[in-house]
Amino acid sequence: MNIYDVYRVLLLRQGPIHEFTIVMDDYWQRYNYFEFYQIILHLSRKHTIKKLTLDGHDDLEFIWYKLPESVFTLHHLTDLCLSTFEIDHPSIFKGFGSLQRLDLSYVKISTKTLLHLLSNCPSLKNLSLVSTHLNIWEPGDKCTMNELLKCLPVIEDLTMSGDVSEWLVLDSVPQELPISLIHLKYLCLSQRCLVERYGSSLLLCLLKCSPNLERMYLEMENDLEFSAVKDEEYSDVWLERLNDLQIYFCTDSLETEFVKFILARSPKLKKVTILTHLVDWKRKSKMLKTLLRAPCASEGVIIYHR
Structure with a gap:
C-alpha cells in the first residue's frame, strides 16, 4: 500500500487509532511528501495516538526528512520512535507529558x-540515542553530562x-554531579x-551516578585509560544490584x-560475558586467569569468554 492509499484509508476510518507506523522506501524518492504531512496532521487532529513509529531510512540513498511539526502536538504519546529525520521542535511544543519511550536513530538534531x-x-x-550524526552540524554544538x-x-x-x-562533554568537576540516576537499571554504550x-x-x-544498575552492555573498540579506577574519586562507587555485565574490547590490559573494578564493587554479580578480538590463546588465558584471581565481591559470579 503506497502513502496515498494509506491517507485515503485514514480519511475513511471511523474508529480510533492509538498506534501507527510508517516505514518509508524508494517511493519517497519519486513523489513529494504532501500526503505524509497530511497523514500526521490528520492523526494529530482526529486520533489519540499513543505509539508512533516513523522510519525514514531508504536503502537507495541516505537522506534525512524534515519531521512534520504536527508530531509535536501528539500530547498523548507514550512511545515515539524516529529514524532518519531532521528534527527541530516548533514554538508550539508544550511537551510530551506521557512519553515513556523515545528512540532517536540516525537523526539530525x-x-x-x-x-x-x-x-x-x-x-x-x-x-x-543511536546515531553518528546526532546534533553535529554546528561548531560548538555540545552539551555537558550534567x-x-x-x-x-x-x-x-x-x-x-x-x-x-x-557532542557530550564532561563537566569541569565531574565528581560533583548534581543528580543521581537512581532509577537506571540498564545501560548500553556501543x-x-x-x-x-x-x-x-x-x-x-x-x-558513579547510577547505583542501582542491574545490567550493562559495553563496547570498547579503542584503547581506553582506566587508571582512574584506582583514584579516590571512584572509591565510593558500589554497584549493589548489578547482576549481568557484557563487555566487548579489543585489548587485554x-x-x-x-x-576487575566492577568485580570488586558488585556483590550481586552473577554473569560476566567477555568478547574480544584476541586470537592469541596465551593472551586470552592470561587475561582469564587475572580476572579469576581478582578480588570479587560476589561469590557466585561466572565469567564467560567468547
Missing part, C-alpha cells in the same frame, strides 16, 4: 533542541551509540560510543582493569 525535548518528557523511562542527566530524572533504560564524545580520550571518563561518570 541540535543539542539545544535535544535537551529541550528531553526536559519536556517528565515520564521518560527508556531513551535510545545538562543531559538533569533531563532524565526517572530514566530506567539508557542506550547511547555512535560518536557521543563529539558502536564507538566509548573512544580514547573521553570514553573511560564518560563511563566512570555514568557508573587496560579494559581488564575495568572488569
Whole structure:
C-alpha cells in the first residue's frame, strides 16, 4: 500500500487509532511528501495516538526528512520512535507529558533542541540515542553530562551509540554531579560510543551516578585509560544490584582493569560475558586467569569468554 492509499484509508476510518507506523522506501524518492504531512496532521487532529513509529531510512540513498511539526502536538504519546529525520521542535511544543519511550536513530538534531525535548518528557523511562550524526552540524554544538542527566530524572533504560564524545562533554568537576540516576537499571554504550580520550571518563561518570544498575552492555573498540579506577574519586562507587555485565574490547590490559573494578564493587554479580578480538590463546588465558584471581565481591559470579 503506497502513502496515498494509506491517507485515503485514514480519511475513511471511523474508529480510533492509538498506534501507527510508517516505514518509508524508494517511493519517497519519486513523489513529494504532501500526503505524509497530511497523514500526521490528520492523526494529530482526529486520533489519540499513543505509539508512533516513523522510519525514514531508504536503502537507495541516505537522506534525512524534515519531521512534520504536527508530531509535536501528539500530547498523548507514550512511545515515539524516529529514524532518519531532521528534527527541530516548533514554538508550539508544550511537551510530551506521557512519553515513556523515545528512540532517536540516525537523526539530525541540535543539542539545544535535544535537551529541550528531553526536559519536556517528565515520564521518560527508556531513551535510545543511536546515531553518528546526532546534533553535529554546528561548531560548538555540545552539551555537558550534567545538562543531559538533569533531563532524565526517572530514566530506567539508557542506550547511547555512535560518536557521543563529539557532542557530550564532561563537566569541569565531574565528581560533583548534581543528580543521581537512581532509577537506571540498564545501560548500553556501543558502536564507538566509548573512544580514547573521553570514553573511560564518560563511563566512570555514568557508573558513579547510577547505583542501582542491574545490567550493562559495553563496547570498547579503542584503547581506553582506566587508571582512574584506582583514584579516590571512584572509591565510593558500589554497584549493589548489578547482576549481568557484557563487555566487548579489543585489548587485554587496560579494559581488564575495568572488569576487575566492577568485580570488586558488585556483590550481586552473577554473569560476566567477555568478547574480544584476541586470537592469541596465551593472551586470552592470561587475561582469564587475572580476572579469576581478582578480588570479587560476589561469590557466585561466572565469567564467560567468547
